[in-house]
Amino acid sequence: MKTKIKTILFGLCLTITLLLPNGATAQGMPVYDNTNFISLVKSLVESAKQTSQLIKSVKFLKDAKEAIEKVSSVVQQLRAVEEIAANNQRLINVMQNDLQDILNSPYIKPEEVTRVAESFDAIVQNSLDTVDFMSEILSSDNLKMSDAERAEVLKQKEKESKEMVSNINTKTKRYRNIISFRKMQDKINNRETDY
Numbered sequence: 001m002k003t004k005i006k007t008i009l010f011g012l013c014l015t016i017t018l019l020l021p022n023g024a025t026a027q028g029m030p031v032y033d034n035t036n037f038i039s040l041v042k043s044l045v046e047s048a049k050q051t052s053q054l055i056k057s058v059k060f061l062k063d064a065k066e067a068i069e070k071v072s073s074v075v076q077q078l079r080a081v082e083e084i085a086a087n088n089q090r091l092i093n094v095m096q097n098d099l100q101d102i103l104n105s106p107y108i109k110p111e112e113v114t115r116v117a118e119s120f121d122a123i124v125q126n127s128l129d130t131v132d133f134m135s136e137i138l139s140s141d142n143l144k145m146s147d148a149e150r151a152e153v154l155k156q157k158e159k160e161s162k163e164m165v166s167n168i169n170t171k172t173k174r175y176r177n178i179i180s181f182r183k184m185q186d187k188i189n190n191r192e193t194d195y
Helices: 002-019 034-104 110-139 147-189
Strands: none
Touching (some): 002 034, 034 110, 034 147
C-alpha cells in the first residue's frame, strides 16, 4: 500500500516537473507551492486509507455472507432429515396398525393378502433405501458435495418421502373402502327377508 502511494506521488511530481518549463513565470501559468502539494499528498494518503478500510469491510461482509449461507444450508439439511424421519415414522405406524387391520379383515380374500402386503412392502423398502441414502450423504466425504448440494438432494428426498406417505395413505384408504363395500354387500346379501 505504501509502495503504491510512493509510486503515485513520484508520478505526480514527475508530471508536474515535465509540464512546467524551466523558469516559467509567464502570465497565466499556475504557480505551485509546497502547501498545496502537501495538502494533495495528505488527501491522497487519506483516500488510500479509506479505500483500504473499504476493502477490509467488503471482505468481512463476504466472509459473513458465506458463514450465514453455510449455517442456512445446515439448517435446511436438518429440517429435511427431521421431515424424512417423521414420514418414516408415519409409514411404520401405518404398517403396524392399518395394514394389520386390513390383512386381518375377513373381507380381504386370501389371494389378495399377498398382493396387499407386497404393495405396502414396496413403499417401505423404498423408505428404507431413502434412509440408507440419506445416511450415506450425511456421513460420507466420498461424494464430494457442498453443503448446498447436499441440502438440495435431501430436499428432493424429503419430497419423495412425502409422496410415499401420501401413496401409502391412498392405498390404505382404498383398501378400507374395499372392506367397507364388501361388508355392506355381505349385509345386503345375508339379510333376512320378512315377506
